[in-house]
Amino acid sequence: MIAYVVRRLLDLLVVLLGVSILVFLMVRFIPGDAVEIMLGANTDITPDRVAALRHGLGLDLPIHVQYWHWLTGVLHGNLGTSIWTGRPVSEEILARLPATLEITLLALLLALALSFPLGVLAARARGSVGDVVVRLLTIVGLTLPTFWVGVLMLLVFSLYLPGWPAIGYVPFTQSPLGNLARMALPTVAVSLPIVAGLTRILRSSLLEVLGSDYVRTARSKGLNERLVLYKHALRNAMIPMITVIGVQLGYLLSGVVVIEQVFAIPGVGRLIIGAINQRNYPLIQGVVLVVTAVFVVVNLLVDLAYAWIDPRVEYS
Amino acid sequence: MAPARGFFGRLARNPVGMLGLALASLVVLAAVLGPLLTPVSPLAQSVLARFQGPSWRHLLGTDNFGRDTLARILYGYRVSVAVSFGAVALSAALGSLVGLVAAYWGGWVDRLLMRVMDVLLAFPIILLAIAVLAVLGPGGVNTALAIGIVYTPIFARLARGPALTVLSWDYVSAARAVGASGARIVVRHVLPNIFAPILVQTTLSLSTAILVEASLSFLGLGTQPPTPSLGLMLSQSRDYMLISPWVSIFSGLAILLASLGFNLFGDGMRDLLDPTLRGRDV
Numbered sequence: 001m002i003a004y005v006v007r008r009l010l011d012l013l014v015v016l017l018g019v020s021i022l023v024f025l026m027v028r029f030i031p032g033d034a035v036e037i038m039l040g041a042n043t044d045i046t047p048d049r050v051a052a053l054r055h056g057l058g059l060d061l062p063i064h065v066q067y068w069h070w071l072t073g074v075l076h077g078n079l080g081t082s083i084w085t086g087r088p089v090s091e092e093i094l095a096r097l098p099a100t101l102e103i104t105l106l107a108l109l110l111a112l113a114l115s116f117p118l119g120v121l122a123a124r125a126r127g128s129v130g131d132v133v134v135r136l137l138t139i140v141g142l143t144l145p146t147f148w149v150g151v152l153m154l155l156v157f158s159l160y161l162p163g164w165p166a167i168g169y170v171p172f173t174q175s176p177l178g179n180l181a182r183m184a185l186p187t188v189a190v191s192l193p194i195v196a197g198l199t200r201i202l203r204s205s206l207l208e209v210l211g212s213d214y215v216r217t218a219r220s221k222g223l224n225e226r227l228v229l230y231k232h233a234l235r236n237a238m239i240p241m242i243t244v245i246g247v248q249l250g251y252l253l254s255g256v257v258v259i260e261q262v263f264a265i266p267g268v269g270r271l272i273i274g275a276i277n278q279r280n281y282p283l284i285q286g287v288v289l290v291v292t293a294v295f296v297v298v299n300l301l302v303d304l305a306y307a308w309i310d311p312r313v314e315y316s
Numbered sequence: 317m318a319p320a321r322g323f324f325g326r327l328a329r330n331p332v333g334m335l336g337l338a339l340a341s342l343v344v345l346a347a348v349l350g351p352l353l354t355p356v357s358p359l360a361q362s363v364l365a366r367f368q369g370p371s372w373r374h375l376l377g378t379d380n381f382g383r384d385t386l387a388r389i390l391y392g393y394r395v396s397v398a399v400s401f402g403a404v405a406l407s408a409a410l411g412s413l414v415g416l417v418a419a420y421w422g423g424w425v426d427r428l429l430m431r432v433m434d435v436l437l438a439f440p441i442i443l444l445a446i447a448v449l450a451v452l453g454p455g456g457v458n459t460a461l462a463i464g465i466v467y468t469p470i471f472a473r474l475a476r477g478p479a480l481t482v483l484s485w486d487y488v489s490a491a492r493a494v495g496a497s498g499a500r501i502v503v504r505h506v507l508p509n510i511f512a513p514i515l516v517q518t519t520l521s522l523s524t525a526i527l528v529e530a531s532l533s534f535l536g537l538g539t540q541p542p543t544p545s546l547g548l549m550l551s552q553s554r555d556y557m558l559i560s561p562w563v564s565i566f567s568g569l570a571i572l573l574a575s576l577g578f579n580l581f582g583d584g585m586r587d588l589l590d591p592t593l594r595g596r597d598v
Contacts, residue, residue, distance in 0.1 A: 018434070018438070026451055155558070
């Protein structure tokens with residue numbers, strides 16, 4: 001297990017290094033002169049400002065030196081300076097990250113809470129009306145445009161519950177209730193495809209487990225059905241669910257980035273869209289790098305948890 | 317591989333797959349025949365016809381400029397279909413090539429290529445697409461390129477695995493022994509064997525590409541106005557949501573139906589083409 005953890009950590013480092021190289025090269029891929037494009041929307045461009053920004057971004061050095069300077073800076077928490085506000089990029093991202101992470105986490109918890117009863121219901125009553133309804137819902141849920149669901153929710157709430165604080169963001173520490181009220185709609189919207197995905201996997205893996213020899217043995221020795229289901233079958237059926245949580249998190253983060261626009265939530269999604277409109281490249285790079293790094297690390301933790309829970313995983 | 321008649325014969329007995337095929341065909345037909353299906357231009361504005369609810373004249377109502385929602389959805393499908401087909405074709409071709417080259421050459425070529433694919437897979441989908449669009453600038457073609465790049469590693473991994481298996485089979489060694497070239501071995505022996513999973517993945521990827529395209533144009537990074545695109549329609553409809561909710565409702569529904577169609581069809585195809593899954597009910 002220790003060798004496995006070490007190997008996965010090394011893999012992680014290689015992937016993060018690759019991610020950092022791509023993010024670094026982003027600005028160099030821009031057709032034309034990045035500096036002039038960045039200043040393009042600004043009216044008072046002087047050659048001095050162009051030269052100063054070029055030098056400030058280190059664009060007058062050889063590319064591997066630029067990368068090295070940038071990487072050592074990043075490792076010290078220096079992601080550069082936001083071109084428009086002049087504030088450190090890391091500060092801007094840290095201010096926006098909590099809202100994004102909160103929706104993501106709440107949506108994952110909600111998805112887990114809903115997919116368990118739904119998956120168990122569908123698998124236990126296989127072929128019943130309930131099963132068919134759950135299966136249809138999961139099929140539609142998987143292809144649901146969550147930003148549309150968000151828009152519909154806003155429509156319904158502004159018509160029938162106009163007093164509900166449907167948009168904006170209040171930190172939890174400032175007003176727990178105000179925070180949760182505003183988080184509720186976007187959380188439900190982005191969690192629906194994840195509920196569908198997890199329910200579907202739990203249903204099919206539970207059906208497989210329920211047909212296995214050890215469950216038949218448990219039944220034939222006279223255990224009651226509840227005990228067979230919850231103590232024997234569900235534990236093994238959960239494992240495929242855990243393996244896909246990493247992938248689901250990727251979809252979830254993608255959904256959150258978009259849903260922030262619908263509910264005017266000041267998270268990293270709105271930050272990066274604003275940065276693109278301003279051609280604020282250091283900020284764009286910072287958001288992509290930080291969010292991807294968080295995603296990669298969480299994915300590794302999920303994988304390790306999976307290896308720890310399921311002793312059958314081969315560490316090769 | 318099963319003969320065509322067998323494939324469609326079995327598909328006909330898979331009602332969900334058939335429903336998917338029907339939906340997907342309707343979407344593609346709407347995209348191709350759009351201008352013939354509606355006499356109204358999607359760009360024609362009319363002050364008198366603003367904010368009209370669904371009627372015989374405007375089946376799905378009109379928006380804040382008096383533009384016909386149905387006409388805009390039909391034209392929006394052109395963008396959805398063109399961008400997602402372009403993106404998936406690019407990623408399927410490029411990804412399969414990467415996977416096949418990695419499997420055939422092995423060694424450091426394999427390790428390097430698959431490492432690059434791992435790095436691309438490490439980004440959350442929409443974030444990588446946004447980053448690519450930040451570099452290339454917004455627009456329909458660039459959206460197709462962005463989604464194409466994002467999906468490439470999926471096909472590379474999908475092609476590499478089975479290709480490695482096929483390359484280890486005796487008859488491929490035999491082909492090598494009689495002097496068949498690398499290209500010939502890959503085209504004649506490996507490709508036919510990895511065709512089915514790639515076809516299934518292509519259809520399923522179309523379903524998600526439609527959603528990603530809609531998300532990106534919702535964010536304002538996709539096709540630029542005045543060209544109608546479903547995501548942008550939905551985004552702009554929000555300002556008039558309480559006056560003309562039908563625009564928000566129908567543009568989103570159009571996205572859902574397109575994505576659903578390709579998903580169901582892909583799922584049905586997987587059940588038919590993958591013998592190990594045959595008889596499975598999900």
